[in-house]
Amino acid sequence: xxxxxxxxxxTGKKKKSKKPIVLDDETSKIDENVVPVVDSEELVxxxxxxxxxxxxxxxxxxHLSEETxxxxxxxxxxxxxxxxxxxxxxxxxxxxxxxxxxxxERNPELAAGEKKKFVMKPPQVARAxxxxxxxxxxxxxxxxxxxxxxxxxxxxLAELGTTGSIDGNSCLIVKGRFQQKHIESVLRKYIKExxxxxxxRSSETELTKDxxxxxxxxxxxxxxxxxxxIKSGFTAMxxxxxxxxxxAEATAGHDPYFQLLKYSWRCSWILSTNFLxxxxxxxxxxxxxxSVNSLEGLKKQVCSNCGRKRMYFCYSCKVYMPNxxxxxxxxxxxxxxxxxxxxxxxxxxxxxxxxxLLAPSSTTLYESSSVPDYNSPNYEQENTVLVVYSKNAxxxxxxxxKRGSIKRLxxxxxxxxxxxxxxxxxxxxxxxxxxxxxxxxxxxxxxxxLTDYHLATIEAIYYALREAFETSSTTKYNGCFDDLxxxxxxxxxxxxKGLLKRKG
Numbered sequence: 001x002x003x004x005x006x007x008x009x010x011t012g013k014k015k016k017s018k019k020p021i022v023l024d025d026e027t028s029k030i031d032e033n034v035v036p037v038v039d040s041e042e043l044v045x046x047x048x049x050x051x052x053x054x055x056x057x058x059x060x061x062x063h064l065s066e067e068t069x070x071x072x073x074x075x076x077x078x079x080x081x082x083x084x085x086x087x088x089x090x091x092x093x094x095x096x097x098x099x100x101x102x103x104x105e106r107n108p109e110l111a112a113g114e115k116k117k118f119v120m121k122p123p124q125v126a127r128a129x130x131x132x133x134x135x136x137x138x139x140x141x142x143x144x145x146x147x148x149x150x151x152x153x154x155x156x157l158a159e160l161g162t163t164g165s166i167d168g169n170s171c172l173i174v175k176g177r178f179q180q181k182h183i184e185s186v187l188r189k190y191i192k193e194x195x196x197x198x199x200x201r202s203s204e205t206e207l208t209k210d211x212x213x214x215x216x217x218x219x220x221x222x223x224x225x226x227x228x229x230i231k232s233g234f235t236a237m238x239x240x241x242x243x244x245x246x247x248a249e250a251t252a253g254h255d256p257y258f259q260l261l262k263y264s265w266r267c268s269w270i271l272s273t274n275f276l277x278x279x280x281x282x283x284x285x286x287x288x289x290x291s292v293n294s295l296e297g298l299k300k301q302v303c304s305n306c307g308r309k310r311m312y313f314c315y316s317c318k319v320y321m322p323n324x325x326x327x328x329x330x331x332x333x334x335x336x337x338x339x340x341x342x343x344x345x346x347x348x349x350x351x352x353x354x355x356x357l358l359a360p361s362s363t364t365l366y367e368s369s370s371v372p373d374y375n376s377p378n379y380e381q382e383n384t385v386l387v388v389y390s391k392n393a394x395x396x397x398x399x400x401x402k403r404g405s406i407k408r409l410x411x412x413x414x415x416x417x418x419x420x421x422x423x424x425x426x427x428x429x430x431x432x433x434x435x436x437x438x439x440x441x442x443x444x445x446x447x448x449x450l451t452d453y454h455l456a457t458i459e460a461i462y463y464a465l466r467e468a469f470e471t472s473s474t475t476k477y478n479g480c481f482d483d484l485x486x487x488x489x490x491x492x493x494x495x496x497k498g499l500l501k502r503k504g
Contacts, residue, residue, distance in 0.1 A: 120191070121144065122180065122184060123180055123184055124136040125178065125179065125183050132173055132175055133175075133178045135183060138171065139166075139170035141187065146195075151207070151230075152190065155194070156183075157174070163175050168299065191203075193227060194227055197220065197221065197223060198225050199218060200220055202218055204219040207227070213226050213229075214226065288479035288482045290328070295324070295327055303316070303319075312324055315350070315353055318353060318356060318357070318365070328357075328358070330358065330360075331359040331362070331483055333362035334469070335362075335406055336364070336408045337355055337409055338364050338384075338408060339352045339366065339410075339457070340410065340413065341367055342418050342419075343367065343369075349445065350413055351459075351488060352457045354458045354484070354487040355457075355461050358487070359484070371425055371428075374427050374431050375427065383405065384407065385408075385432050385434045386410045387411055388412055388419070388423060388433060389436075392433075393433040393435040396464065396468055396471060397467065397471045399432065403432075406468050409465075409468075410431065413457045416454055436460065436464060439453065441454060441455045
């Protein structure tokens with residue numbers, strides 16, 4: 001009926017959705033907070049009204065202060081809160097600084113954004129004698145660095161280019177004159193390479209070894225990186241610069257490179273923790289000497305026979321100290337060695353004892369009062385020869401070619417000024433005499449008026465055995481006698497280099 005009254009034609013047209021119309025008298029009956037649900041087909045008349053936003057419930061400030069938990073703020077940050085005990089609006093930089101401040105207060109070990117300085121006590125350096133330097137607080141600095149003294153010692157000796165050892169009071173004694181600034185600069189370099197973290201520069205690190213590599217592990221940032229190995233073995237010229245300069249001045253106009261090759265030394269270095277042996281070689285080939293690592297850290301002991309304190313062996317009793325013999329080489333020589341000792345020759349400086357200790361089954365030491373009679377036929381059949389310098393003597397090579405291989409070598413142990421008296425002994429008058437080729441000595445006790453070609457006793461024994469071996473054998477020398485110079489070069493390494501310069 002309604003459509004007929006209004007005379008509306010709705011055929012062919014889409015029917016629009018009708019919006020509900022709320023009458024004024026009905027609005028009072030509807031709750032303001034309830035949204036009415038209206039059928040889509042109901043026709044709503046009247047103006048369109050806006051939707052009302054939901055009202056926020058009003059809360060009393062007194063109840064708010066009781067229910068809201070207090071914000072825990074560290075000391076020094078309370079001034080950032082306004083008078084109403086609420087957080088005001090901050091910029092991003094201010095909030096970031098605030099967060100980092102709270103982190104620093106609650107976790108001081110992190111020290112975010114701050115660099116801690118590593119403080120170390122200065123080294124206490126003093127002179128020890130005329131040519132040595134004492135590093136008194138070496139052990140204390142190693143404890144502060146949290147590193148093994150052996151590793152720090154190896155780095156110090158390699159950087160300073162010297163030798164040294166630790167005494168009973170944990171004091172480091174190094175050869176050479178060094179000041180505090182020299183030791184301090186080396187320690188700074190050690191801290192930079194082996195203590196400070198390469199990422200965050202923190203000193204809370206640990207040095208560990210994995211197979212043959214060392215790794216630096218940081219406890220602060222957790223980084224782990226490898227460190228360079230200590231390069232302690234090297235080749236250098238020592239103590240010959242003055243000779244090179246004089247040679248260059250005397251040979252002006254010649255090739256300087258040729259003169260350098262002519263007067264330079266080839267050095268073979270054997271390294272251990274407490275010893276740095278320099279073996280200058282002229283005619284000698286590179287020696288094959290046993291390792292001395294087992295002898296490190298030994299101290300003087302009381303000899304059970306004479307009661308005197310000795311380090312490695314008792315030269316008065318001619319025996320090793322306890323726990324020393326098992327660490328040194330022991331040789332069996334193809335030729336028997338007889339040594340006749342002068343009564344005024346001191347055992348403390350005699351190198352003949354080295355042969356007796358290293359090859360006891362092949363060596364016999366006689367005092368001048370108990371020399372056997374070498375004129376008997378038994379010694380002639382053994383091809384026994386006396387090794388001493390003489391103008392009329394034949395070489396070892398000529399003697400072997402004429403009379404066969406040598407079975408016994410006789411040596412005279414004395415100074416070069418006393419050797420004439422031993423040569424006059426009646427027991428030696430009929431012995432054939434052989435002489436050695438020219439070799440430069442490495443002995444550290446030069447005698448006035450003698451050249452470098454006057455050998456020590458142990459050097460003469462070594463070269464005589466080599467010449468006899470090379471003459472009678474078809475095989476090449478393989479260093480089987482090199483250990484005869486074991487003690488010789490150990491004691492030579494302890495002598496100051498300035499004393500090794502020859503006086504003409």
